[in-house]
Amino acid sequence: MISDLFSVTVLVGILASGIRLATPYLYAAIGETFSQRSGVLNLGVEGQMLLGAFAAFYVTLTTGNLWLGLMTAMLVGALMGLAMAYVTVNLQAQQGISGIGFYLFGLGMSDLLFQKLMGTVETVKGFPKIHIPGLSDIPGIGEIFFSQNILVYGAYLLVPIAWFVLNKTTLGLKIRSVGENPDAADSLGVNVGRIRYFTIILGGILSGVAGASLSIALLNVFQQNMTSGQGFIAVALVYFGAWRPTGVLGGALLFSLINALQLWVQVLNIPVPSEIAVMMPYVLTILVLVTSVSKVRAPSALSKPFEREN
Amino acid sequence: MTKNSRWVNVGFQIAALVLALLFTSLILLAAGAPPLEAYKNIVTGAFGSFKKFSDVLVSWVPLLLVSAGLLVTFATGLWNIGVEGQITLGAIATTWALRELQDTGLSPSLILFLAILAGMAGGAVWALLAGALKTFGGVNEIFGGLGLNFVATALTIYLIFGPWKRPGVASMSGTEPFDEALHLSLFPELRLSPWALVIAILAIVFVYFLLQGTYFGLRLKAVGKNFRAAYLLGVPTWQYMMLSFLICGALAGIAGAMQVTAVYYRLIPSISSGYGYLGLMVAMLVNYQAIWAAPVALFFAALNIGSIQLPIVLKLDSSLSGVLQGMLVLFVLIVEGVRQRIARRS
Numbered sequence: 331m332i333s334d335l336f337s338v339t340v341l342v343g344i345l346a347s348g349i350r351l352a353t354p355y356l357y358a359a360i361g362e363t364f365s366q367r368s369g370v371l372n373l374g375v376e377g378q379m380l381l382g383a384f385a386a387f388y389v390t391l392t393t394g395n396l397w398l399g400l401m402t403a404m405l406v407g408a409l410m411g412l413a414m415a416y417v418t419v420n421l422q423a424q425q426g427i428s429g430i431g432f433y434l435f436g437l438g439m440s441d442l443l444f445q446k447l448m449g450t451v452e453t454v455k456g457f458p459k460i461h462i463p464g465l466s467d468i469p470g471i472g473e474i475f476f477s478q479n480i481l482v483y484g485a486y487l488l489v490p491i492a493w494f495v496l497n498k499t500t501l502g503l504k505i506r507s508v509g510e511n512p513d514a515a516d517s518l519g520v521n522v523g524r525i526r527y528f529t530i531i532l533g534g535i536l537s538g539v540a541g542a543s544l545s546i547a548l549l550n551v552f553q554q555n556m557t558s559g560q561g562f563i564a565v566a567l568v569y570f571g572a573w574r575p576t577g578v579l580g581g582a583l584l585f586s587l588i589n590a591l592q593l594w595v596q597v598l599n600i601p602v603p604s605e606i607a608v609m610m611p612y613v614l615t616i617l618v619l620v621t622s623v624s625k626v627r628a629p630s631a632l633s634k635p636f637e638r639e640n
Numbered sequence: 641m642t643k644n645s646r647w648v649n650v651g652f653q654i655a656a657l658v659l660a661l662l663f664t665s666l667i668l669l670a671a672g673a674p675p676l677e678a679y680k681n682i683v684t685g686a687f688g689s690f691k692k693f694s695d696v697l698v699s700w701v702p703l704l705l706v707s708a709g710l711l712v713t714f715a716t717g718l719w720n721i722g723v724e725g726q727i728t729l730g731a732i733a734t735t736w737a738l739r740e741l742q743d744t745g746l747s748p749s750l751i752l753f754l755a756i757l758a759g760m761a762g763g764a765v766w767a768l769l770a771g772a773l774k775t776f777g778g779v780n781e782i783f784g785g786l787g788l789n790f791v792a793t794a795l796t797i798y799l800i801f802g803p804w805k806r807p808g809v810a811s812m813s814g815t816e817p818f819d820e821a822l823h824l825s826l827f828p829e830l831r832l833s834p835w836a837l838v839i840a841i842l843a844i845v846f847v848y849f850l851l852q853g854t855y856f857g858l859r860l861k862a863v864g865k866n867f868r869a870a871y872l873l874g875v876p877t878w879q880y881m882m883l884s885f886l887i888c889g890a891l892a893g894i895a896g897a898m899q900v901t902a903v904y905y906r907l908i909p910s911i912s913s914g915y916g917y918l919g920l921m922v923a924m925l926v927n928y929q930a931i932w933a934a935p936v937a938l939f940f941a942a943l944n945i946g947s948i949q950l951p952i953v954l955k956l957d958s959s960l961s962g963v964l965q966g967m968l969v970l971f972v973l974i975v976e977g978v979r980q981r982i983a984r985r986s
Contacts, residue, residue, distance in 0.1 A: 371782065373721075377966075417970065421977025426719045426782055427924045430917055431969030438962025439667070445959065446671040554959075562786055569783045628780060 338470065344594050345474045348587035349482065350548060354379070354540040354557075355582040356485040358564035359571070360492045361536030363578055366568055367496060368529040369509040369631035370418055373429025375537050376561025377436020378410045382541030384440040387552040388447060390454045396546055400481075403542035404535045410436065411534020415527045422635035433561070441554045448552070456550040457481055481539070481547040488536075492575040505529060509629035512636040522636045537561065573629060649927070649979075656975040660967040667963065678950065678960060686946030694832040698903065699941040701833075701840040702727070702895040706919030707926075707933045708840075708847040709891030714928050715851055716884035717864030722770040722785025724916030725792035726763040726889045730896025732796060733762025735907040738818055738900070739804070748821040755822075756839075756897045763893020764886050766792065771885035775878045789916075796909055804907065814908035824902040833902040840898075841934075843891055848930035850887075860884055892916070921969050927976075940965060 358375050365372045382403035390399035414432055417423045457479040466476040496502040507515040508525045516522050540561075545552045563585065571577025665675035686696050706723060713720040720726075737758035741751045766788060773784040804815045824833040851857040862870040863880045871877045899911050918940055926932035947961035 373782075413970070417973050417977070421974060422980075423973040423977060424924070426721065427920065428970065428973050430920055431966050431973065433966070434917065434921070434962050435966025435970065438959040438964075438966055441959035442667070442963055443671060446673060559790075563790075566783065566786055566790075632780075633782075 340594060340598070342470050342473050344587070344590045346477070347593065348583065348590035349474060350478060350586075351589055352582040352586035353482050353485040353543045353548065354560055355564050355567055355585065356488060356579065357536045357540035357543060358561055359567040359578045359582060360488050360575055361533035361540070362565055362568045363492065363571070363573060363575060364496070364505065364529040364536075365526075365533040366632055367509045367573055367629055368505045368526050369512060369629055369634060369636070370526055370530055371425045371429065371633040372414060372432075372530060372533055373426055373562075373565060374410065374414060374432025374436065375429075375533075375540075375564050376557055376559070377433040377439075378407050378534050378537035379436075379541035379544070379557045379561045380440040380555070381410060381436045382407050382538030383545035383556060384443055384541075384552055385538070386542035387454060387545035388443070390456075390546050391448070391452060396457055399546050400539065400542050403538040405538070407534040407536070407538020407541075408531050409534070410538075411531035412527075414534065415530040418530065418635070419523045419526050422637060425633045425635075437555060444552060444554060451551055451553055453551050454546060457547040479547050481543045484539075485543070486579075489575050489579045496575065506629075508636075509631050512631050512634075516636075516638060522638075526636075537564075540564070569628075652975050652979050653925075653972065656971040657968060659975070660964060660971045663971070664960075664964050664967050668960075681950055682943065682946035682961070684946075685949045686942035691830060692945065694827065694830040696938070696942045696945045697837060698832050699944050700938050701836045701898055701902075702913075702915045703918055703922065703937045703941055704840045704934060705843050705891050705895035705898070706915050707922040707937050708843045708930070709888035709895075710919050710923040711847050711851065711926075711928060711930050711933060712860065712891075713884050713888045714923050715857070715864050716860045716881055717867065718774075718881060718884060719782050720767065720770065720785060720885065720888055721782050721916075721920070722767065722788045723888065723892050723919060724912045724914075725785070725789040726766045726892035727896040727899070727912040727916055728789075728792035728796055729766040730759035730763035730893025731900045731907055731911040732792075732799065732896070733893065734759035734897040734900045735799075735804070735815065736762075738822055742819065742822060751822060752824060752901060755901060756894060759893045759897025759900070760890040761893065763891070763896060764889040767885040767889020767892070768882060771882045775881060792912075793909070796907065796911065800907060800909060812909055814904065814906045817904075817906045822901070823905055824898075826902070831903075833898075836898045836902045839894060843894065844930060844934055847887075847891075847933075851930055892919075918965070921965060925969065925972055 358379060362372060362375055385406040386399040386403035388399075389402040390396050393399070410432060414428065417428045418425055459477050459479050460483070461472075462476040466472040468476070494502075496505065504515065504520050504525050505528075507518075508520060508522050512522045515525075541557065544556060544560075549556070567578055567581040567585070570581040571579070661679070668675040668678055685692060687693055706727065709726075710720060710723060734755045737755040738751065741754060744751075770781050770784045770788055773779040774781045777784075800812075800815055806816045824835045826833050849857075851861065859870070859875050860880055860883075862873070862875055863877050863884075867877060870880075895915060896911060899913070900907060904911070919937075922933060922937045922940060926936050943961040943964055950960055
């Protein structure tokens, strides 16, 4: 019944799952924010997430060690980032295309390894919920904010850290200057290539964590193409969030809450026309697109390769 | 470009292909599958019989249409990532026209003709939207395109589960299939439509002449090479960009129309089947030269079809073709970068 939707239990449930579902978007989109602020458009996020999700899941399945799984996902993401950085920085390849190449590679590769090494869908016991003493006992609030697993907490911790690094540190200043005016940054002695290597690899690591958060913390399974476009949505969220970590947070939360609502509508068997329920997440993406039209300027050097003048 | 350097270029592309194959072999070995056996299966799966080869051509048709369109936007310096959505809108418009006209008593061939025109228009409108967002809204065509792709998927799902749902229960299997009179005719015993094949070949020939042999194509390329210079020389730049989007969208729309009228005979949720992304790869791999698009697209289509039987024979999923395609793109980029480095040094 519709009225079920407005009971306190259900509202708490929707908010708690919304907070949880935002996790992969946050990791991936914050990583992408760093690389875009330094002028690199990485469209391969989806592929990095898929390989990260598989690596984390497989290692966890075989060793039983969640942390080892998470670290493998980070390593895989870092390697993908390294390759992307080489192609982008050293070879000055067109970023849109190389990103899609990495996407196709990650999509095929994760599936190939899945078929070869596992063959069937299995489940693992993912990161457990951590109830923060005291705070998790607050009615409602406790369940929503303080009874999540460690990767969820990590994602929200990442937002202020990313904000601080980008806006209050020398490193952040260098990243932004490289994204806005690489020639000027270069003439002031900033190593443009090295900064971009750093941001692309960081983005890869965070995309790996995003994938791992799906396979060993939220869903605890691995399936073919399990990210189903979330990596591309993360790229769109960076745009929606106007290249700011706080904006990305807002976008990720909005998107995930609507998604959670949609899932609960199905769970509760509310007679909403099925075409409406299935469409909700997409409609939201439309809104994201329409409402974020050109209020903020993209980093000037976004997707432009840098070549030093002799 | 001299004749000599063109062949050097081809040599570099072949080197990239060999490297991609080598690297994929390493992955296969690591995963415990025999690489040669896998490649042999792909080749026989694609070229083992006339029927199999005709299936490759079925997959070649949409890929070639999309690649032809993308060559035009690439020439104009545009990243038309929204091409997936343009295929989808083409398919939607075609389905709409077929639904509206199927009970009018018009001759089936006229209905099909109008439906394909509608598909062209649908794709073109979607591309113009991305173009308008870029030209008038300042939205980078990559972000606009990504967003419009999601909108297109949403619209497809809405139609399949809503207004166009099958009598009884709506499902992911798509809309009610069209009457056989409204299918494009096929070669006997095959899944390939001669009409689709002819249209795809005409499209690539059209794009080849447009880009190589016309004043219009020259100006398009001028906009792509140096936007500001073209503007100062009096080329109406934004109009040319919109026209470029329009041509690409129309061709992608025909690809969608072909999927509806010659392959699925209905609208399905994933009607674009990733041909948009593959088309982007093809257009990039051929270095924006139309003449190479046909063989490269054929190669990709063969990979797609050839790897279909891999799961049965080697317990490898058809995902292998994805790995190879991704590898191929990356190695072409690497080899291209190395080539330019050498060129700069000498």
